[in-house]
Amino acid sequence: MNQPGNASDRGAERSVNQPGNASDRGAERSVNQPGNASDRGAERSVNQPRNDTPKIRLRGLRKSFGAKRVLDGVALDVRAGHSMVLLGGSGSGKSVTIKCILGLITPDEGLIEIDGQDVSKLSRRDRTEMRDRIGMLFQNGALFDSLPVWENVCFKLLAQKRITRAAARDKAAEVLAQVGLAASVGDLSPSELSGGMQKRVALARAVAAQPDIIFFDEPTTGLDPIMGAVIDGLVVDCVQRLGATAFSITHDMASARRIGDDAAMIHKGQIVWTGAARALGETGNAMVDQFARGEREGPIQMELRR
Amino acid sequence: MNPFLDFLALMGRGLISACRTLGGVAIFAGIGVSHLVRPPFQFRQFRRHFIEIAYFSLPVVALTALFTGMVLALQSFTGFSRFNAESAIASVVVLSVTRELGPVLAALMVAGRIGAAMAAEIGTMRVTDQVDALTTLSTDPMKYLVAPRLLAATLAMPLLVIVANILGVLGGFLIATVKLGFVAQTYLDNTWDVLEVMDVVSGLVKAAVFGFVIALMGSWCGYNSRGGAQGVGQATTSAVVASSILILALDYVITEAFFSR
Numbered sequence: 001m002n003q004p005g006n007a008s009d010r011g012a013e014r015s016v017n018q019p020g021n022a023s024d025r026g027a028e029r030s031v032n033q034p035g036n037a038s039d040r041g042a043e044r045s046v047n048q049p050r051n052d053t054p055k056i057r058l059r060g061l062r063k064s065f066g067a068k069r070v071l072d073g074v075a076l077d078v079r080a081g082h083s084m085v086l087l088g089g090s091g092s093g094k095s096v097t098i099k100c101i102l103g104l105i106t107p108d109e110g111l112i113e114i115d116g117q118d119v120s121k122l123s124r125r126d127r128t129e130m131r132d133r134i135g136m137l138f139q140n141g142a143l144f145d146s147l148p149v150w151e152n153v154c155f156k157l158l159a160q161k162r163i164t165r166a167a168a169r170d171k172a173a174e175v176l177a178q179v180g181l182a183a184s185v186g187d188l189s190p191s192e193l194s195g196g197m198q199k200r201v202a203l204a205r206a207v208a209a210q211p212d213i214i215f216f217d218e219p220t221t222g223l224d225p226i227m228g229a230v231i232d233g234l235v236v237d238c239v240q241r242l243g244a245t246a247f248s249i250t251h252d253m254a255s256a257r258r259i260g261d262d263a264a265m266i267h268k269g270q271i272v273w274t275g276a277a278r279a280l281g282e283t284g285n286a287m288v289d290q291f292a293r294g295e296r297e298g299p300i301q302m303e304l305r306r
Numbered sequence: 307m308n309p310f311l312d313f314l315a316l317m318g319r320g321l322i323s324a325c326r327t328l329g330g331v332a333i334f335a336g337i338g339v340s341h342l343v344r345p346p347f348q349f350r351q352f353r354r355h356f357i358e359i360a361y362f363s364l365p366v367v368a369l370t371a372l373f374t375g376m377v378l379a380l381q382s383f384t385g386f387s388r389f390n391a392e393s394a395i396a397s398v399v400v401l402s403v404t405r406e407l408g409p410v411l412a413a414l415m416v417a418g419r420i421g422a423a424m425a426a427e428i429g430t431m432r433v434t435d436q437v438d439a440l441t442t443l444s445t446d447p448m449k450y451l452v453a454p455r456l457l458a459a460t461l462a463m464p465l466l467v468i469v470a471n472i473l474g475v476l477g478g479f480l481i482a483t484v485k486l487g488f489v490a491q492t493y494l495d496n497t498w499d500v501l502e503v504m505d506v507v508s509g510l511v512k513a514a515v516f517g518f519v520i521a522l523m524g525s526w527c528g529y530n531s532r533g534g535a536q537g538v539g540q541a542t543t544s545a546v547v548a549s550s551i552l553i554l555a556l557d558y559v560i561t562e563a564f565f566s567r
Contacts, residue, residue, distance in 0.1 A: 104438045132444050142439040146354075146427075156443040161346070205443075 053116040055080040055245040061110035070096045072269035083246035085260030093269040094249035135211035139218045141202035143190035150186030156209040175204045179234050196227040207238045216248035220255045232258040253292050334526050341453035348454045355458035367412045371470035375477025396496035399478030404505045408470040413516035417549040421524040425545035428528025429538035455521040463517030464510045508564040516553050523549040
């Protein structure tokens with residue numbers, strides 16, 4: 001992997017976490033190694049003030065599927081009340097990272113902290129309580145086919161018995177209105193909705209229980225640019241209204257700039273850059289800039305078989 | 307390489323894989339059953355699956371049982387008439403239907419219909435992230451998807467088998483009286499004389515076990531499906547094949563337990 005440029009070139013790039021075996025890497029050493037305590041000061045300066053516990057803290061996260069190592073020491077902080085966007089190409093480990101945080105996949109090793117708590121040490125009940133505070137928008141919506149839209153939207157509230165079925169209809173109408181959908185949509189089946197409407201319903205479901213952390217898995221994938229911008233606007237509105245911390249993964253640069261305060265880039269299972277989302281495209285980091293411009297030539301080489 | 311060692315390695319891998327699957331199914335079943343006694347209970351899901359199994363499977367089970375009883379009477383007559391033992395037809399029909407054919411054929415039909423549907427539904431939910439979505443929505447997928455199906459199938463199958471038993475005997479009765487010239491009252495007397503409570507009970511126990519197995523294999527195969535449409539297709543096939551084989555194997559085991567002396 002190439003890691004061109006020196007520290008002074010990097011502009012918005014201020015901290016990169018690159019764990020693992022340093023001897024393997026050569027050129028990668030231009031980034032910081034999170035296992036090294038002396039490097040963490042610089043790392044901390046990226047997104048958070050000193051002594052401020054990050055909402056989400058990842059260190060040395062590793063995950064392999066068979067012989068394929070998908071995460072190779074991911075280290076990342078997400079500031080409370082801010083929106084972090086994780087960028088990366090297909091197969092770079094974005095979705096696996098998010099699934100590890102959510103507990104849907106168990107990492108082989110590494111630390112995941114939410115509000116300073118190591119999630120691997122939480123009891124079953126504490127883990128459930130932690131999930132109660134989390135919302136998730138899946139890439140394809142993942143709406144339940146067997147339930148009408150209103151029941152999808154209020155699923156978590158109904159599951160937690162925080163609301164009656166009669167009240168859930170009104171609540172669903174209220175949340176659907178927040179994502180620009182009419183109350184009548186609540187009676188439809190998810191299969192009767194367009195892709196954009198499904199995404200909005202999925203967003204409504206993610207925010208209905210008023211979580212304080214919301215994950216967005218490629219919120220604009222498969223949508224036209226205008227609908228993508230609409231969804232991004234709704235994402236920003238919902239996050240701001242709830243005062244939540246947002247963690248999004250995407251490979252859509254326009255979307256990343258719109259919804260992110262901070263950004264990080266993952267490549268081959270490692271975080272290779274973190275910085276401000278507004279700086280994307282002019283980071284001075286060759287990898288990020290190649291990715292932002294969608295250029296074929298550059299340090300990121302697609303493995304194509306001929 | 308030594309061909310003998312290669313062969314041993316192959317056998318060993320197969321054995322380990324089989325043990326792993328068996329253990330996985332056992333743990334899966336244990337977790338599913340444990341959710342039946344731990345609140346919150348998914349009554350709506352249970353009701354939905356119970357109606358789907360008990361009510362919507364009625365036509366196919368009823369027709370299967372009716373025609374099976376008819377064929378049984380006809381074949382028995384053909385065979386027994388060679389030994390002047392036609393009077394035994396009523397006994398053969400009622401015992402065969404209540405002890406074996408009612409539960410087994412109903413279970414095989416339900417396995418094809420419900421087991422496949424369960425595997426397809428849960429498999430599709432798995433590959434479209436709906437199962438993961440349940441987890442993020444504070445709902446245990448085992449509690450929401452698996453436990454209600456296990457309970458619904460276990461309770462619905464005995465009801466279906468009661469209907470299958472009645473219609474199977476009716477099918478034999480119709481053929482015997484309409485086509486073979488038996489006197490209706492005599493046929494019914496012969497049927498009641500030979501039937502014992504244990505014949506019906508053993509059939510109902512089999513039905514409950516078969517129902518559990520159908521739901522278990524449908525849920526297990528669906529829950530562990532991978533790889534999109536092809537994976538869901540394979541899960542569906544596996545669910546039907548596995549539950550059919552288990553039904554036939556467990557039929558022997560339960561029969562041995564009830565009637566072996």
